[in-house]
Amino acid sequence: MTEADWIEQLETTPCPLCSSGRHDQLFVARDRLVGLPGEFPVVRCRECSFVFLNPRPSEDALPNWYPDVYYPVGGGAETPEAIAVARGLLSRVETIHSGRSQSILDVGCGTGLFLKFARDAGHQVQGVELSQSAVNYGRNVYGLSIETGGVESVSLPESSLDVITMWHVLEHLPDPVATLERIARLLKPGGVLLFGVPNIESLEAKLFGRRWFSLDAPRHLGHFSPETARRAVGSAGMTIERIDHSAGTAGLVYSLMGDLTGVSLKLRGRQFRNSSYHRLAGLIGVPARAVCTVAARFGRGGAIEVFARKTAP
Secondary structure, three states: OOHHHHHHOEEOOOOOOOOOOOEEEEEEEOOOOOOOOOOEEEEEEOOOOOEEEOOEEOOOOHHHHOOHHHOOOHHHHOOHHHHHHHHHHHHHHOOOOOOOOOEEEEEOOOOOHHHHHHHHOOOEEEEEEOOHHHHHHHHHOOOOOEEEOOHHHOOOOOOOEEEEEEEOOHHHOOOHHHHHHHHHHHEEEEEEEEEEEEEOOOHHHHHHHHHOHHHOOOOOOEEEOHHHHHHHHHHOOEEEEEEEEOOOOHHHHHHHHHHHHOOOOOOOHHHHHOHHHHHHHHHHHHHHHHHHHHHHHOOOOOEEEEEEEEOOO
16 A cells, blocks of 8 residues: 555544544554554544544545454464453353343454353354454354444344443444444343443553554544543433443553564564564563553553443333
8 A cells, every 4th residue: 555545545524422623633643553554643622522533544445454464263363362351241241131141232243252152151142243254254163143244234123132242343433423323222221332442541542642552543543531432322322330441451561562672563473473572572461460450440441341221211
């Protein structure tokens, strides 16, 4: 992709949360994850404080910024880390209506590892995912029902689901409020949305700024804080019951790795296979765990996990 190519694929946008055209530039980010060309201004809305890319890739051009390595399938999708995340998400879901089977939709489900565990635990599961290779894997290997596309096009009746999960998806979407409104319509009265997003007000985001790993420009179009997450969910007619701060270390560790090695490119094949790269990341992970635990305790975790409920009529 040449400089002319990526510039032509960008569009300017008002604030995705409040539609204001007034914003201030914070810094210019680059793709530190996969290494594609481009410079992407990160701005903060003057009206609602939402942070977002502007200009950003147009909706039609977005697939060009997701190379195949962004969607690990097969053994690459079943790492110990991925399994731990999937089981952790299931444990959170099962606290919502303890002891009974639930109807669950996972938006951006990838290969469906979480859905596999949920189905095996007795729940009724459905997934929706943009990556066709991930969809094929989930269908053929796990035997799951997964649709290709986004939640806007999923073929389920309204008010039919107990739980919708959306793990690190909302930041990728050009119109997060429209997505949340669609989710609210799909949920039963009293149904629950559980989603996770990076926290732009986290300690690690403040420390690293444009070098923060979880910026993931230009794929992360919006950057949420607890306050802007509340605004977005409220705009969709749901109520947030709880926001938890994650003590996960990935954002801090790979931000540091980028500074120490010149590349935080976890998904680039050379670094991904390089044992010395992983050993260094493992060493950094020990003190990072303590830092991230303290940051989460003081409401500055690298990611937030949001529990929202559709209000019963």
